[in-house]
Amino acid sequence: MSAEIICVGTELLLGDILNSNAQYLAKELARLGIPHYYQSVVGDNPGRIHQVLEMAIARSSILIFTGGLGPTPDDLTTETIAEFFHTPLIEHPEVLQDITEKFAMRRREMTPNNRKQALLPQGAAVLPNPSGTAPGMIWQPKPDLTLLTFPGVPSEMRRMWQETAVPFLQAQGWGKQIIHSRLLRFWGIGESTLATKVADFFDSPNPTVAPYASAGEVRLRVSAKAPSEGEAIRLIEPIAAQIQAIAGADYFGHDEQTLATVVGELLRDRQQTLSVAESCTGGGLGEMLTQVAGSSDYFQGGVISYANTVKTQLLGVSPELLNQLGAVSEPVAKQMALGVQKQLGSDWSLSITGIAGPGGGSDHKPVGLVYIGLAAPNQTVDIFEYRFGQERDRATIRYMSACNALDRLRRKLLDSPS
């Protein structure tokens, strides 16, 4: 009894996109404890899809398809599967109705192409797609064989998987031993330094502890195998607590917690507000903060002072200072932070000024040099200098700048009495 993943799409064979769907589904199968031994990628070609199907049904009892459910001529997953099992396609009026309504609501034109998206093999159940147009299906064309189809768009597939497929599989009896994990997240410590500190935990058989690197962030995954999520969590928690104690403030949260959500909670608890003054990040810090729903409780906004004139006009940065020392300097970072704090009347403020590259660097001020200013309610300002390195690309330097700004505020809030 095992599940196999089949990703349909010529764009995968051309190397146009990364196959994130396969990784997501594989992770989910592991979490649910469903054995998984094969993945295949095949193009939008009926003959070859049939070949893959032939192999797959001989060795797996759950086949999960992604891709090929769209309205264009290349989208042929459903009809190809139906043909393989010599089953006619029938139109589902309720699906056609749903598609029609979705187009009306978005004031887009529906075309005849879209009609085929309401066709499913006789006997197949609709796997609804709340976020997109094309539904998938759950079909058992013969005993001990279940096919699930999903669109290739990752956000749509994931939602359909969680909302419909997982409950279905669990109702079938899958997921009796589950694997549950907690991803511990750290900022401001290197991967090998952390690994050295927690080395003893790497030998633990259950839960297991494994390191993962990510851009700027370091992660440890604590995974436990148990009959239920509750029991798995009871195994995980003592280990996670010990690791957190060792890591101190370098640990910032776990799983979906981000620097932005953690900072948000700290500010919300203290009922304090934050504003930002951004130069080289161009709005990226504000964007990161406002990814969090409810951030309007503490985030007022700020100024994107990309041009120096805006630093002067809106933030009161001295033109002489800009002339003498340049925008990328400690005093300018300080004036930017104080300026936006005063203008918006916020309790805390963050400023970022730096050289994101690839141009703009010099011997004296290389690409990757960034100053972060942090103004506290008493108008004291801490300045932090970063040198991210000239070989780092623009996007990375901007991302690391915004994250480090959040981390500095996080540490300051943890250190300061409310």
Add this chain to the structure above:
Amino acid sequence: MSAEIICVGTELLLGDILNSNAQYLAKELARLGIPHYYQSVVGDNPGRIHQVLEMAIARSSILIFTGGLGPTPDDLTTETIAEFFHTPLIEHPEVLQDITEKFAMRRREMTPNNRKQALLPQGAAVLPNPSGTAPGMIWQPKPDLTLLTFPGVPSEMRRMWQETAVPFLQAQGWGKQIIHSRLLRFWGIGESTLATKVADFFDSPNPTVAPYASAGEVRLRVSAKAPSEGEAIRLIEPIAAQIQAIAGADYFGHDEQTLATVVGELLRDRQQTLSVAESCTGGGLGEMLTQVAGSSDYFQGGVISYANTVKTQLLGVSPELLNQLGAVSEPVAKQMALGVQKQLGSDWSLSITGIAGPGGGSDHKPVGLVYIGLAAPNQTVDIFEYRFGQERDRATIRYMSACNALDRLRRKLLDSPS
């Protein structure tokens, strides 16, 4: 004559890592014009690797393996392949020497496990690995069948591919025909509507035209097969031009061009400046604009007026208007646009005010309702209303808002005399 990719590694089946090797190799095969129809992922298991081999040799003449060449007990690609073809493994003294030297140089300890990395099937040629320990192999166990093996570490695999495998394949006569593609990008038109307009091109044999959907954007890929990149481009250009003529302003660029780069070029050509006033996008529009190196030529910055007080204080939006009509309204979008344009003295400005969700919606003003304001140099303001739909998530609504703001400015610039 086609090539197939087989990725060996249980970590792929657990969803621990993304399969970037498959994408890289697929792209390379496309570039070299080597037909490629199947990809498989299989775990560190001899029986299942044999199953995949069985299928693969029946349908492909080049098999490319990644993974399983390391020193641990789980690494068994080479011995499994040799066993499949009933061929003994023999030790290569020069490889063993090379491995020994590499360990000495890195002052690491070599273990007995490493010795197996010098074993290859009789008749196989070494595929050297300058960056790592384990070499791969090039082996033709029977006529018309070539196997290439690579380690799973992406940087090592890529180097071996470029330095040894590609010249080998080209010497065999592959890559005489290359495939070159141009990705045409469209905004403001639905996938099926565009497909209907360009339906005739889908039948073109060379170049081929294929549609791709992406979040909000629609793409068409025009691919030509020819002996050289130059000749391929000469085949592509007339088709691309015809499609562009059909699509009009819905076409915005190709390949690496984005809405932000295109808007940037239009502004730079006219030597005009832009500022932004952002509410629900929180800085995301500024961030998108400043992803482009050199955007300081035209982008001055703006105001993140997340709180209503900031809309009033920095943008001069009337508090009465905010009270009566609310922040998400046409008149407020207009005042935001005019306000930032005046404050920063920019030629053009964009404003965004809306409900990103998931909270904040009402019957009257649902989640996904967004107003975009576009102020021109003569201070006229166009307002655009969007209803992205309540089932869309926060990140999508914010992303679509920023992109649509850029698209509206793009269309206005194309329509207006410089």
